Amino acid sequence: MNRHHRYLATWAAGALLATAALPSAVSAAAGPELGTPAVAASSAAVAVDDPAYDVLVFSRTAGFRHSSIDEGVTALRELGKANNFTVTATEDAAAFNSANLAGYEAVVFLSTTGDVLNAAQQTAFEGYIEAGGGYVGIHAAADTEYDWSWYGGLAGALFRSHPAIQPATVEVEDRAHDATAHLGPTWQRTDEWYDYRTNPRTTAHVLASLDESTYSGGAMGDDHPIAWCKDYRGGRAFYTGGGHTEDSYTDPSFRRHLLGGIRWAARLAEADCRPETGYTTLYGTSGTSGWKQAGPGSFTESDSTLTSQGGLGLFWYQAKEYKAYSLKLDWRQAGDDNSGVFVGFPASDDPQSAITKGYEIQIDATDTPERTTGSVYGSASADLAARDAALNPPGEWNTYEIRVEGERLQVFLNGRKINDFTNTDPARSLQQGHIGLQNHSNGDDVSFRNVRIKELGGTTGPREGAVTGIGAKCLDVAGGSSDNGTQVQLWTCNRTAAQRWTVGTDDTLRALGKCLDISGGGSADGTKVQLYGCNNSGAQKWVQQANDTLRNPQSGKCLDASGASSADGTKLQLWTCNTGANQRWVLPG
Structure with missing residues (x-):
């Protein structure tokens, strides 16, 4: 059964798929x-x-x-x-x-x-x-x-x-x-x-x-x-x-x-098709200014594409250190190859510094779970089911987004979140450092394009804006009231304060100075979702899953628009997680 037929099965039953590398820097190869x-x-x-x-x-x-x-x-x-x-x-x-x-x-x-x-x-x-x-x-x-x-x-x-x-x-x-x-x-x-x-x-x-x-x-x-x-x-x-x-x-x-x-x-290829604005190009069509090779091996450059050769080395962006940011880049494996993207490491001409003081987001689809594509190498496996669903095969391009906010590191593959890791190692910190591309060894041919970054402003980088759901309607606080217990609902987007939500690094969603909350900390299907004073309880934690649902870890259930309706005034509730459009949410970028 094809991918899309699986997506359609329930509904139908009811309704009847350049090479490119730098000697101690980058060597240019003439391309067509x-x-x-x-x-x-x-x-x-x-x-x-x-x-x-x-x-x-x-x-x-x-x-x-x-x-x-x-x-x-x-x-x-x-x-x-x-x-x-x-x-x-x-x-x-x-x-x-x-x-x-x-x-x-x-x-x-x-x-x-x-x-x-x-x-x-x-x-x-x-x-x-x-x-x-x-x-x-x-x-x-x-x-x-x-x-x-x-x-x-x-x-x-x-x-x-x-x-x-x-x-x-x-x-x-x-x-x-x-x-x-x-x-x-x-x-x-x-x-x-x-x-x-x-x-x-x-x-x-x-x-x-x-x-x-x-x-x-x-x-x-x-x-x-x-x-x-x-x-x-x-x-x-x-x-x-x-x-x-x-x-x-x-x-x-x-x-x-x-x-x-x-x-x-038709879902035969994957891509990051989320809207994208505000990014600054670190490597694109204008060469490798600001970049430097550390260690053995190098990258070749052709057709605005970098391709690894030899190693173990690192091509790192020395021009600037970054704090809170969204890093995006495109990568492609020729076959069963090994590379990675390093973040949060100090300036050094020794690539081992990135290994011991930073974190690597791995590219290698056949290694062990904590050392495979999408993993934070040696520290946290990706969600392998989500990773496999989002991954294009060797020979095709993939896109990583690596989002760093404070000590939290999230990894998105072709637009889908596949890893969510928080650093607790006192010898490392994600709150400031450089980014780099690994050239692993002879025979590991991995290419990179279009490396770009958006600084999020501050060490925690809160995201603020509308949260949209079914029918492109907005998450809305009824009547714009900040009273505890006010029902949260769907409403036509109107850019008012009642629809301006802040995504906290503590997994809260905040509006009007208060938090999105499950009434009484309940877990039953149909429990009211409301606005309430922030209290750091499990009833106020919401984690976005790879399928765009917002899951409350304490209850194991999801934010749901009642009756699968997109009408103005539709009440939000807690409900058993499923793949319905009424449980998929777009958070501010």
Whole structure:
């Protein structure tokens, strides 16, 4: 059974997938010109070894009809034949019923336009996505269903206007996602470049954007996303603005872009698709300034990618020490290889200093639990089930987020939390130190891209903002009251103090100066969740799990929106943990 079929099983029953290294520093290796057809063709020619799955391609139009739709269907059929998925192409909206949709891992909206689904069909598609389904929007999929707000959220942004077809430079922001990992830092394409009514960056993870200085008529300014992905109400959504022209669908780079979007939406590949803002690049397209090699071995550099060779050494960022921060980086193993990311160590030209005075987040999928991928090496195993579910295999890229707040270290793999460790060793401290990349030994070939960091401000780095749940509604204190015992509920997001929560390093959630609390410290299903004076009790501890639920360790149960409702005023309660959308929460970043 494919991954997505497991996500759909319950709902359906009720409703019927560069080398790169620095001699004592970094040695540059000449690579091919970025974005050339030769590079694209090579990367697009390799079939992906996936289990069989099924894709529905929907191309109904109720407005402008693109002449490239036939070429798009042909390209998707050919991609499917080469990569083990079947394509069912239709313009019949009757295909949007719960029983039929349950048979597909992803649904592609191929340059649809206008109002293409009726109310019952919209409801069926909403159920499909909320049960874990995948959506892929191509080009005019953003020129569709303007009066259906749910669809606007799924697509991420809707069409406003476009200038004439012309060449432009696409800036590839994420080179780990399967839809963009085959591309260089820039991508030269000719297409019809859409402007959108809103900027999706705050609600979606931007994969690529347009450099408006390279073409005429762009109207979104310096931040013009053109491809993105997002988790949406239990499902996955990928959108690309390319695909207006017939030639797009014979371009190997664009075909590989579509394949990656489909694979991710269908849960055949993993990626961090959480919104990302405020990060500073430590290693990207501008070389290795600020970095230094310690110990033997080195890294090679090619195509803005570092690849380890020899060792045991460490390539560390000497320019600055960091306190509270979120460190993100992309990494790839060639095979059964060994490397790691070090944090919290003092400045030293001896790599052993990082080992004895810092902590390593391991990369090695075949070692023992406390020394395998996602572990804090020698100290804390990852949640192996969560790690395995989030991990892409050798040859594909993965993304780590390593979040350090005080002595707490959390590890996220492709957007899912897999480790939560607190340092208690008096000989070490995470509260200040450097970060570094390990080159382990000969034959251990691990590559790194796009190392970036966001300082969280202070040694504890509290996160503050809205907490959102089912229906994109906000965690809200009823009436904005700070009285003990005030019911906590769902409500339309409105940016008031009653919806501004602080995520404490002590596992509390605080609003209006008080804590999210379980009435009476109870553990029965249905126990009221309320606002109450902070008292450091187990009734006020909430730990986010890999599946985005908020679990109270004392009771072993989860924060739940009663009745699986997203209506304003829905009361929050304690309930046995499950995978329902009414128990999944997005915390401030």
